[in-house]
Amino acid sequence: MCTTCYGGAPPLRRRHFLSAAAGLALAASAPLAHAAGGAVSPDEALARLRAGNQKFIAGPQLCEADLVQQRGRVAKGQSPWATILTCSDSRVSPELIFGGVGLGELFVARNAGNVPDTAVMGTIEYGAEHLGSPLVVVLGHQRCGAVAAACEVVTKHMKLPGSIGPMVEAIVPAALAVKGKPGDFVENAAHESARRSAGRIATRSEIVGHLAHEGKLKVVAAFYDLDTGAVDFMS
């Protein structure tokens, strides 16, 4: 393994060899004074996200970062203090909605519908175990197109083209679970899907489960309101 690419970090354990072999630019190095994932507790990370979102709601103009200075600080390594799984939706940018979080602070996995598939599970495990990220947030959002498609599969038996169908299929159980309940079907399904995904990550990953048992990691579900900019942490 090229130690330069990994900032001189300890070698990955055997179960991480795939990501290392793939040449991911996931550098781990000595903890950073400002963004040391391993030095931040799960509750402190959650408090930072809450405060950042309040900052975003109150005054987005404050979300300006000195990116040049940040780039230099994290170029040799990263210690992100939170991992965010969210939708690829262009309106849901974690670094912005959490108050202008800078380079090297959030470890982010995104796909349409924020589905914890195999690649995402591996990403989350890498962030938790190797980079020391103490918090995993599954962030669903209002008017999610992928969730809306899953709802249409449920109500209209809609067939989706290409790989979109199998991707959306993972959200269908959440849509089925809330079908017919009071409120907006798509929003209810998005909440349910985020909750289920958080539960799946916490219970099906041995790595996450072990760290959570030791009090070093939390997994929470959250929902982003496109209209207000507010993130509601559900758990």
Ligand SMILES: [Zn+2]
């Ligand atoms: Zn979405």
